Amino acid sequence: MMTVLGIVLFFVGILLSVAWHELGHLVAAKKFGIKVPEFFVGFGRTIWSVRRGETEYGIKLVPLGGYIRMIGMIPPAKGEGVLGRTKRTGPFQSLIDDVRSQSAAEVRPEDADRQFWTRAPWKRVVVMFAGPFMNLVLAVAIFTFSLMVIGLPTGTSTTVSAVSKCVVPATATTSECPPDAPLTPAAAAGFQAGDRIVAFQGRTYAPDEWSQLQRDIRTASGEVSVVVERDGRQIELRPTLITTELPDLDDPEKIVEGSFLGLSPVTFYEPQSFGAVVDEIGGVLARTGEAIVGLPQRVPGLFGAVFLGEERDREGPVGVVGASRLGGEILDMDLPVKAEISIFLRLLALVNISLFLFNLLPIPPLDGGQIFPALWEAARRRIAKLRGKPDPGPVDVAKLMPVSYVVALIFVAWSGLLFVADIINPVTLVQQ
Numbered sequence: 001m002m003t004v005l006g007i008v009l010f011f012v013g014i015l016l017s018v019a020w021h022e023l024g025h026l027v028a029a030k031k032f033g034i035k036v037p038e039f040f041v042g043f044g045r046t047i048w049s050v051r052r053g054e055t056e057y058g059i060k061l062v063p064l065g066g067y068i069r070m071i072g073m074i075p076p077a078k079g080e081g082v083l084g085r086t087k088r089t090g091p092f093q094s095l096i097d098d099v100r101s102q103s104a105a106e107v108r109p110e111d112a113d114r115q116f117w118t119r120a121p122w123k124r125v126v127v128m129f130a131g132p133f134m135n136l137v138l139a140v141a142i143f144t145f146s147l148m149v150i151g152l153p154t155g156t157s158t159t160v161s162a163v164s165k166c167v168v169p170a171t172a173t174t175s176e177c178p179p180d181a182p183l184t185p186a187a188a189a190g191f192q193a194g195d196r197i198v199a200f201q202g203r204t205y206a207p208d209e210w211s212q213l214q215r216d217i218r219t220a221s222g223e224v225s226v227v228v229e230r231d232g233r234q235i236e237l238r239p240t241l242i243t244t245e246l247p248d249l250d251d252p253e254k255i256v257e258g259s260f261l262g263l264s265p266v267t268f269y270e271p272q273s274f275g276a277v278v279d280e281i282g283g284v285l286a287r288t289g290e291a292i293v294g295l296p297q298r299v300p301g302l303f304g305a306v307f308l309g310e311e312r313d314r315e316g317p318v319g320v321v322g323a324s325r326l327g328g329e330i331l332d333m334d335l336p337v338k339a340e341i342s343i344f345l346r347l348l349a350l351v352n353i354s355l356f357l358f359n360l361l362p363i364p365p366l367d368g369g370q371i372f373p374a375l376w377e378a379a380r381r382r383i384a385k386l387r388g389k390p391d392p393g394p395v396d397v398a399k400l401m402p403v404s405y406v407v408a409l410i411f412v413a414w415s416g417l418l419f420v421a422d423i424i425n426p427v428t429l430v431q432q
Contacts, residue, residue, distance in 0.1 A: 003328040006344070010327025011063075013348045014320055015041055017138060018066040021355060024134035025068050026055075028127040035114040037106070038069040064320060064415070070127075072115020073370075074103035075394040092402045099401045117394055121378035128367045128374070132359040135352040140281060142349035147277050150342045151269035156210040158197040160228075161336050163187055164262035167244060182242075184262025189239035191263060195228040210265045215249060217241070218258040267336050281353075288353050291317070292361075302417055305425045312425045319415060322422030323351060329429050364397070364404035373397050 019041045029036050035054060040046070042060030049058025077100065107115060116124065164184045166177035197213060198204060201224055205213050217224075223240045241259040248254040298317055304310035318326065330344045362372035373395040380392045 003332040006328035006331030007324045009331070010344070010348065011320070011324040013327070014323065014351060015063055015066075017135060017348070017352050017355060020134050020138055021131045021359075022066045022068050024130035024132075025070075025127060028130035029068065029070050029116070032119055032123045032127065033114055034116050034119065034127065035071045035111050036068050037071065038067070040068075041066040043067075070116045071107050071111060072103060072117050074100050074398045075117040075396060076100070076104065077398075078393055078396065092399075095405075096398045096401055100398045103398075117397075121374040121381075124374040125371050128370045129360075131367055132356045135356040135359075139284075139349040139352040139356065140277070142345050142352070143280055143284075144274070144277050146342050146345045146349070147272040147280060148274065149271065150338055150345075151271040152276075153267045153339065154270045155208055155268045156265040157207050157268060158205050158210050158213055159207070159266040160191060160193055160195045160197070160263050161266040162193055162264040163191045164264070167242065167260065167262070185239035185241055185260065186262035189226075189237045191226075191228070191237060191239075192230065195230050197226060197263075198229050198234060199225075199227040201225055211249075217261050218246070218249070220259050264336065267339060269338055284350060284353050285357070288350070289357055292354070292357055299414075299417075302421055306417060306421045309425075312421065312427055314427055316427065317418060318427050319418035319422050321419055322426055323347070325422065325426050326429060333429070363407055364400045365408055369400065369404065370397065373400070 022039060022041070026036055026039055037055060039055055039057045040049075040060050041058075042063045043065060044061040046058050047061055049056050051057075112118075116127070119127075163186050165187055166181035167184055168177070168181060196207070200213055200216055201220060203216065220241055221243070223238055226237045226239065228235055228237060239261060241261060243257055244260045245255050246258045246260060248256045295317065298313070301310070301313050301316060305312040326347060327344060330340055330347065333340060335343075359367040360371070362368040364370070377395040380395070384390065384392050
């Protein structure tokens with residue numbers, strides 16, 4: 001149940017992040033008088049919509065993105081009117097003319113001065129940057145809450161936060177008990193959340209000595225004596241330890257055999273300063289940027305994970321499905337509530353950082369594919385003015401449409417490969 005809840009919550013979080021991104025475009029566009037006929041989350045067939053003023057808001061069938069539609073994204077050909085059409089020829093001219101014609105067809109005569117391309121370059125940059133910027137704002141807000149309100153773990157206590165119900169392998173990706181799973185020694189002996197372990201096998205422990213207690217449990221065997229403080233009185237419990245596979249205390253990636261009781265400690269969390277938030281975001285931005293630049297190098301490994309049965313790279317990219325599965329896995333982990341919430345939120349913040357950086361790539365149809373031409377147009381106009389030359393006019397982004405289509409096809413193929421990989425060979429937080 002927690003896995004399903006986590007998947008649903010994280011998926012909703014991603015859709016809200018997409019809607020938040022598009023809201024940035026919408027607000028900026030309307031601020032500068034650009035007409036926006038549509039605001040949708042998802043693609044394909046419309047399943048719900050409502051019109052408010054001149055804009056239709058809604059949800060579409062395939063929830064894998066979102067968009068707003070602004071009129072006049074493509075300028076007319078040089079020398080033509082607002083609704084003009086060029087008659088030039090070239091290898092891609094038909095495609096360019098069709099795109100330009102479609103853009104012009106949605107512009108009514110009364111809306112001729114509300115087109116995107118007619119706005120000053122800096123206004124177009126603001127409109128296109130506003131979407132990714134909203135993702136950055138959301139990521140900063142999430143990191144701020146996670147670090148300054150929840151805080152970072154600084155230690156563990158000998159007070160019990162949770163009692164594991166059953167014994168599962170260390171490599172299990174779920175804490176749900178299989179039908180034939182035995183009770184943990186702690187559950188069988190009657191331990192309860194809130195118990196403070198005072199003594200183990202006659203040795204007493206300070207409230208902050210969980211690490212030492214954990215090591216002593218690992219090396220003990222058979223029936224042991226544990227004294228706990230519960231409701232102001234001390235009680236002796238006598239669990240019988242079992243030997244099972246456990247993560248090594250010094251190297252969690254390594255699996256070893258040891259004695260197992262089945263308790264989770266209360267974790268101390270310490271709120272961090274805003275400086276820690278800045279450092280964290282700076283580090284995440286740098287690592288995510290490196291990961292995006294290295295995406296082409298991940299293709300062979302992803303292909304092998306899908307078609308050749310190779311092991312999935314745990315540090316590699318994941319899609320919407322994979323990220324949602326990770327969200328479900330987080331909520332299903334046998335961790336303190338604060339830890340689960342913190343990890344869940346930080347993963348969602350990472351998604352927003354990725355959306356921020358990825359959409360700024362200067363290639364169409366991404367937001368950066370409109371930002372870069374606007375900056376180039378501003379530079380050309382400035383240079384022409386300094387040289388006493390006439391205004392060169394808007395950059396003809398229609399000529400980038402062939403590139404846009406190729407990039408879109410690559411994105412579709414990449415997304416499809418990620419989707420299949422996330423279904424048949426998913427990335428997990430626990431080493432398989």
